[in-house]
Amino acid sequence: MLYSIISALNVQTVLIGLLVVLVVYKLRQRWKYNMPPGPFCWPLIGSYEVIQAKYLHEIFGKFTQKYGPVFTVSLGPYQTVVLNDINSVTEALVKSKADFANRPSIHSVDVLTEGGKDIAFANYTPTWKLHRKIAGKALRQYLAGNHLEKVLHDSMNKCLPLMAKEKGAFNPENYIDLMVFNILNAVCFGESVELDDPEFVNFMKMDKDATEMVGKGFVEDMFPIMYKIWTTNKYRTVIKMFDEIISLVKRKFQEHDKTFNSDNIRDFTDSLILARKEAEQEENEEMLSQLSDTHLRQTILDIFSAGIDTSRITLYFAVRYMAGLPEIQSKVQEEIDRVVGKDRLPGIKDREKLSYTEATLHEAMRLGTAAPVGVPHSTLCDTKVGGYDVPKDTMVMINHWALHHDPNYWKDVEKFDPTRFLDENGKLGMKPESWLPFSAGRRVCLGETVAKPELHLIFATIMQRFKITLPEGTDPELKLGGSGGVTMPATYEVIITDRIKT
Template identity: 75%
Template structure:
């Protein structure tokens, strides 16, 4: 395995050499947890993968062209913010943030608003969180592949059982959408995905397109839903914790939201361009609280080089996003929370800092970036518009890291919220 720890080597590999580092490693668990590499995240870099990603990207653009995202996010906020307001004492915000993110992405993918106490929805949240917890720590079977044939661990059997249940839910949703599909009335991302595939039938290589089955679409939904949930909820955990421990930063966010949005409506997509300090604060959260510290593993497609070193074909390559975001060569006072790093002299968002790469880059840049950025911004702005957040008396503002494996998060913490009058 090769680990790239600075932006120069990462840029050389992902941007300059592009396809040479665009494959995925040969791990048997990735085959199982993507129905034979039929998703976008884990599939190898092939003509079919490129067309698959192109269709999914077009579906996202079609979905985001309307007001769908803002509507479903506002719906989730109207349901979940009152739950936070009911908390009169110190409490753990994680369950409410989970509800916000799950409800919002469920609506993005499947259109229908779900009641928060719906048993099927609650069971899905539990299964997805357990799945994320187990998969993040890897598999002994990948180190000793013979075990797949003679004896698998209890953990592997449990996670494949959960995966099959979740995948079946997505398959049923796709079938329901295909039966009621109307190309003139796109209800959600699943509809947009069906439409994009239909349009591709008139435009793309028929032989390559024939490789993209309904199972590929099911796995695309899984990519948007699964990856979107895990990174979004962890980012919001960090955001709430940082604000609770940084009252001066929080006050500036409050002032900007009050000035731009007011208090009589929720922040909207069009407000985002005028909420620069709020967005810069979120960017600093994503820098210091890097949700997926080493991303998804890459693999070399051929013999290549990086940083003057030879890297053979089929070498696993990891991008150390945590190191990029904490590199003292690029960040002054690296451990200080400072949103102004992302602002220009006029107080507007400046160009993206060179060593800030939460969504990766190159051929494998995060497909859901275009959804994640406005979604996180509106969610964060909506919480900050309504509440002043603080830590319980005697609690240190220092954030301890919990979790482990593919994703990290703050160690369990409690906050106090007060509605802003």
């Protein structure tokens, strides 16, 4: 009994000691650095308001009103500087060169990326820069031909007739999922599937479940000691899902590696293998030796899995907005009918003439930001932003939602208005300064060159084929679903009318 009491007191003493050390450390940082202001945060736990918030972008918006566009908040043990306006974001990501180009060390991310061997989450190192260079070259090689348009048309020709069979109100998510999966599956692996394909059904279930759970974060990352003594069922479930997804990509990559033929480049995986082989003739051998097959697999996973996530959610938003905005939908369809007609599918070359259609998609991406707080950055050195100090190894988050809803840059900010993106001649104008769905600077999204034409052609093809309406009695205003760092429309149903009878 006495031993138990003494042990309990010892544990309590250690915990109190740790809290004191953390408080002193944070106070020393405040004294040493002129850090941005922010709310009170508990040691280890961080901000109670953040823990309780449904969406990170919303609580960050609330803090902005009190502390300004640059503030400090603790997310568990991670002291984080959050940037909420385009001036501070441009200063950090573009003007400060590589100061903000690193990624924070988060255990769960390290596990999911097989030791930080991907491009999206890996640290900013010479190996990463070579990895990114090879991946970028592979994408350019793949996009140089007509591969993307062909896989887009193949997918839409398979999916749209299935969707056209729907009578009455239905949830369009499964069809959007199939369109996006088939396109990215063909881009990465040269393969196509059916709606009831077991691999597709299993992957999408895992992907959606994992996205929801990862979006809410892991308790283990707040209290890293839990990785050593006990992990939650949620964490173990996500790890199991990702192990399956990684195994799938590994198997497909190995099949491509065995059958590779430089005279017959079928997909992005082939282009990536070719780019690595070409790099062997051009790059430093010692540096190349650090790039393993795991790095290449993780590159494919970045394009495949992350591409599916952002694309499907963006299209959920776009279709839902069109269903509730019949006047804008009609303008989109009038433009498509005039430029493309109804006898063929929209193609890559039509994109520059479908300005209103693309502007409508951009507005859906603004109001319905799929990744509202993006991927966190970390500072490589002591630096500054917004007049404040930011110490080395500080996590930095970009509130893309705040950029896209900033009344200083967007008139009638909550109004859906595609003309924001058009010039005086009705053509797609320069990118608005505070529109940043793919981030910027040295960590700009690798898949942007695929995502933009992919999303445009999927959206244009859906609009060409169907008139989309909401069931009678449905509130036309879009409601948000998701949680944490992931947003999407709340589950909805639509009714479609086939505009092209086949």
